[in-house]
Amino acid sequence: MLEMIKPIHSTWKVVTMDSGFCVTVGRLAFHDVCVFGQALIKKRGWFWPKNVPINQINEFIKDKPLGDATTLKQCFDGKSFFVHCQKDDGYLTKIISSHSLIPPVDDHVTYCNIDREWKSFKYIEPPSGHNNAKHCDDDLNNCRHNSIAFEHVWGTKWWPTQQFLFLLSVAEVNAVNLHKERN
Numbered sequence: 001m002l003e004m005i006k007p008i009h010s011t012w013k014v015v016t017m018d019s020g021f022c023v024t025v026g027r028l029a030f031h032d033v034c035v036f037g038q039a040l041i042k043k044r045g046w047f048w049p050k051n052v053p054i055n056q057i058n059e060f061i062k063d064k065p066l067g068d069a070t071t072l073k074q075c076f077d078g079k080s081f082f083v084h085c086q087k088d089d090g091y092l093t094k095i096i097s098s099h100s101l102i103p104p105v106d107d108h109v110t111y112c113n114i115d116r117e118w119k120s121f122k123y124i125e126p127p128s129g130h131n132n133a134k135h136c137d138d139d140l141n142n143c144r145h146n147s148i149a150f151e152h153v154w155g156t157k158w159w160p161t162q163q164f165l166f167l168l169s170v171a172e173v174n175a176v177n178l179h180k181e182r183n
Contacts, residue, residue: 001026002033010034014099016133022096024050028079031098038097038126041083049096051076052083057094061087066112067121071100084126089114095126108132 005015012034019042030037041049048054051074061070069086084095089112105128111120123131154165 001037002029005030005033005035005037008035012036014038014129016129022049024052024076024081024096027081027096027098028076031079031081036097036099038084038095038099038129040130041094041096052094052096054094057083057085058092061085061092066114066119069124073100084124086124086127088112089119093127093130095130097126 001017001021008015010033014036015030015038017037017039019040021037022039022041027037027039041052041054053072053074057072061068064070064087066087066089069084072083072085074081074083082097082100084097086093088110105123105125108123108128108131109120110123111118113119154161156162
Protein backbone atom coordinates (compact mmCIF):
# COMPACT_ATOMS: atom_id res chain seq x y z
CA MET A 1 0.00 0.00 0.00
CA LEU A 2 2.80 2.41 0.83
CA GLU A 3 4.29 1.99 -2.65
CA MET A 4 0.97 2.97 -4.25
CA ILE A 5 0.86 6.27 -2.37
CA LYS A 6 4.56 7.14 -2.71
CA PRO A 7 3.87 10.25 -4.87
CA ILE A 8 1.82 11.82 -2.07
CA HIS A 9 4.05 11.01 0.92
CA SER A 10 4.45 14.02 3.26
CA THR A 11 1.32 15.79 1.93
CA TRP A 12 -1.18 14.82 4.65
CA LYS A 13 -3.77 14.10 1.95
CA VAL A 14 -6.58 11.67 2.73
CA VAL A 15 -6.57 8.38 0.80
CA THR A 16 -9.92 6.56 0.79
CA MET A 17 -9.86 2.78 0.27
CA ASP A 18 -12.35 -0.04 0.12
CA SER A 19 -12.73 -2.74 2.76
CA GLY A 20 -9.92 -4.88 1.35
CA PHE A 21 -7.52 -2.37 2.93
CA CYS A 22 -9.10 -2.11 6.40
CA VAL A 23 -6.00 -3.35 8.19
CA THR A 24 -5.07 -1.50 11.39
CA VAL A 25 -1.33 -1.77 10.78
CA GLY A 26 -1.82 -0.36 7.27
CA ARG A 27 -3.64 2.72 8.55
CA LEU A 28 -0.86 3.38 11.04
CA ALA A 29 1.84 2.92 8.37
CA PHE A 30 0.18 5.69 6.34
CA HIS A 31 0.59 8.05 9.25
CA ASP A 32 4.31 7.27 9.39
CA VAL A 33 4.71 8.65 5.83
CA CYS A 34 2.53 11.73 6.54
CA VAL A 35 -0.58 10.60 4.65
CA PHE A 36 -4.04 10.13 6.16
CA GLY A 37 -5.73 6.87 5.27
CA GLN A 38 -9.28 5.65 5.72
CA ALA A 39 -10.98 2.40 4.76
CA LEU A 40 -14.45 0.95 5.10
CA ILE A 41 -14.56 -1.75 7.79
CA LYS A 42 -16.07 -5.07 6.78
CA LYS A 43 -15.48 -8.51 8.16
CA ARG A 44 -12.63 -10.16 6.22
CA GLY A 45 -13.20 -13.90 6.40
CA TRP A 46 -13.65 -14.68 10.09
CA PHE A 47 -11.98 -11.58 11.48
CA TRP A 48 -12.48 -7.88 12.00
CA PRO A 49 -9.48 -5.52 11.94
CA LYS A 50 -7.18 -5.90 14.95
CA ASN A 51 -8.05 -3.74 18.02
CA VAL A 52 -11.46 -2.69 16.65
CA PRO A 53 -14.12 -3.67 19.24
CA ILE A 54 -16.94 -4.22 16.74
CA ASN A 55 -19.40 -5.84 19.18
CA GLN A 56 -19.08 -2.97 21.66
CA ILE A 57 -19.49 -0.40 18.87
CA ASN A 58 -22.61 -2.14 17.52
CA GLU A 59 -24.10 -2.37 21.03
CA PHE A 60 -23.33 1.29 21.81
CA ILE A 61 -24.91 2.73 18.66
CA LYS A 62 -27.81 0.32 18.01
CA ASP A 63 -30.44 2.53 19.72
CA LYS A 64 -29.06 5.85 18.46
CA PRO A 65 -31.14 7.94 16.04
CA LEU A 66 -30.69 7.91 12.27
CA GLY A 67 -27.58 9.83 11.21
CA ASP A 68 -25.98 9.69 14.65
CA ALA A 69 -22.20 9.72 14.39
CA THR A 70 -19.50 8.87 16.86
CA THR A 71 -15.77 8.32 16.77
CA LEU A 72 -13.88 5.80 18.86
CA LYS A 73 -10.20 6.49 19.48
CA GLN A 74 -8.06 3.38 19.79
CA CYS A 75 -4.36 2.76 20.36
CA PHE A 76 -2.17 0.09 18.77
CA ASP A 77 1.60 -0.13 19.23
CA GLY A 78 1.54 3.29 20.90
CA LYS A 79 -0.14 4.97 17.89
CA SER A 80 -3.66 6.34 17.73
CA PHE A 81 -6.24 5.46 15.10
CA PHE A 82 -9.94 6.20 14.87
CA VAL A 83 -13.09 4.26 14.08
CA HIS A 84 -15.76 6.58 12.69
CA CYS A 85 -19.31 5.22 12.89
CA GLN A 86 -22.53 6.59 11.46
CA LYS A 87 -25.98 5.06 11.76
CA ASP A 88 -27.86 4.67 8.52
CA ASP A 89 -31.18 2.99 7.81
CA GLY A 90 -30.64 -0.69 8.59
CA TYR A 91 -26.86 -0.65 8.99
CA LEU A 92 -23.93 1.03 10.67
CA THR A 93 -21.14 2.43 8.51
CA LYS A 94 -17.72 1.95 10.13
CA ILE A 95 -14.53 3.49 8.79
CA ILE A 96 -11.04 3.01 10.22
CA SER A 97 -8.78 6.01 9.74
CA SER A 98 -5.61 7.74 10.85
CA HIS A 99 -7.40 11.10 11.16
CA SER A 100 -10.13 12.33 13.45
CA LEU A 101 -12.08 14.58 11.05
CA ILE A 102 -15.82 14.08 11.53
CA PRO A 103 -17.56 17.32 10.56
CA PRO A 104 -20.85 16.88 8.69
CA VAL A 105 -20.62 17.47 4.96
CA ASP A 106 -23.31 20.06 4.18
CA ASP A 107 -23.81 19.03 0.57
CA HIS A 108 -23.97 15.27 1.21
CA VAL A 109 -27.49 14.66 2.48
CA THR A 110 -29.12 11.25 2.24
CA TYR A 111 -32.80 10.39 2.47
CA CYS A 112 -34.42 7.26 3.89
CA ASN A 113 -38.04 6.13 3.80
CA ILE A 114 -38.71 4.77 7.28
CA ASP A 115 -42.24 3.69 8.17
CA ARG A 116 -43.59 5.62 5.15
CA GLU A 117 -41.96 8.83 6.32
CA TRP A 118 -38.96 10.46 4.60
CA LYS A 119 -36.10 11.26 6.93
CA SER A 120 -32.75 12.77 6.11
CA PHE A 121 -29.32 13.30 7.64
CA LYS A 122 -25.92 14.60 6.60
CA TYR A 123 -23.03 12.21 6.27
CA ILE A 124 -19.91 12.97 8.27
CA GLU A 125 -16.65 13.39 6.34
CA PRO A 126 -15.27 9.79 6.39
CA PRO A 127 -18.38 8.02 4.96
CA SER A 128 -18.97 10.93 2.59
CA GLY A 129 -15.43 10.67 1.23
CA HIS A 130 -15.76 6.90 0.89
CA ASN A 131 -19.13 7.14 -0.92
CA ASN A 132 -17.88 9.83 -3.30
CA ALA A 133 -14.71 7.87 -4.13
CA LYS A 134 -16.70 4.67 -4.66
CA HIS A 135 -19.17 6.41 -6.97
CA CYS A 136 -16.31 8.01 -8.93
CA ASP A 137 -14.72 4.59 -9.45
CA ASP A 138 -18.06 2.99 -10.36
CA ASP A 139 -18.83 5.80 -12.84
CA LEU A 140 -15.46 5.35 -14.57
CA ASN A 141 -15.98 1.59 -14.79
CA ASN A 142 -19.45 2.18 -16.20
CA CYS A 143 -18.00 4.48 -18.89
CA ARG A 144 -15.36 1.87 -19.69
CA HIS A 145 -17.95 -0.90 -20.11
CA ASN A 146 -20.77 1.25 -21.50
CA SER A 147 -19.82 0.73 -25.10
CA ILE A 148 -18.36 -2.54 -26.29
CA ALA A 149 -15.24 -3.11 -24.19
CA PHE A 150 -12.00 -3.76 -26.08
CA GLU A 151 -11.19 -6.82 -24.00
CA HIS A 152 -14.54 -8.40 -24.96
CA VAL A 153 -14.15 -7.76 -28.70
CA TRP A 154 -10.54 -8.83 -29.00
CA GLY A 155 -10.84 -12.59 -28.56
CA THR A 156 -7.61 -13.26 -26.70
CA LYS A 157 -6.98 -14.45 -23.18
CA TRP A 158 -3.24 -13.76 -23.29
CA TRP A 159 -2.48 -11.84 -20.10
CA PRO A 160 -0.23 -9.06 -21.55
CA THR A 161 -2.85 -8.28 -24.20
CA GLN A 162 -5.62 -8.21 -21.59
CA GLN A 163 -3.61 -5.74 -19.49
CA PHE A 164 -2.88 -3.58 -22.54
CA LEU A 165 -6.59 -3.50 -23.47
CA PHE A 166 -7.54 -2.54 -19.90
CA LEU A 167 -5.05 0.37 -19.91
CA LEU A 168 -6.25 1.39 -23.37
CA SER A 169 -9.87 1.51 -22.19
CA VAL A 170 -8.94 3.55 -19.08
CA ALA A 171 -7.04 5.98 -21.33
CA GLU A 172 -10.12 6.24 -23.56
CA VAL A 173 -12.38 7.07 -20.60
CA ASN A 174 -9.89 9.66 -19.34
CA ALA A 175 -9.68 11.27 -22.80
CA VAL A 176 -13.49 11.42 -23.12
CA ASN A 177 -13.83 12.92 -19.62
CA LEU A 178 -11.11 15.50 -20.35
CA HIS A 179 -12.85 16.42 -23.60
CA LYS A 180 -16.17 16.89 -21.74
CA GLU A 181 -14.51 19.13 -19.14
CA ARG A 182 -12.93 21.38 -21.75
CA ASN A 183 -16.13 21.82 -23.79
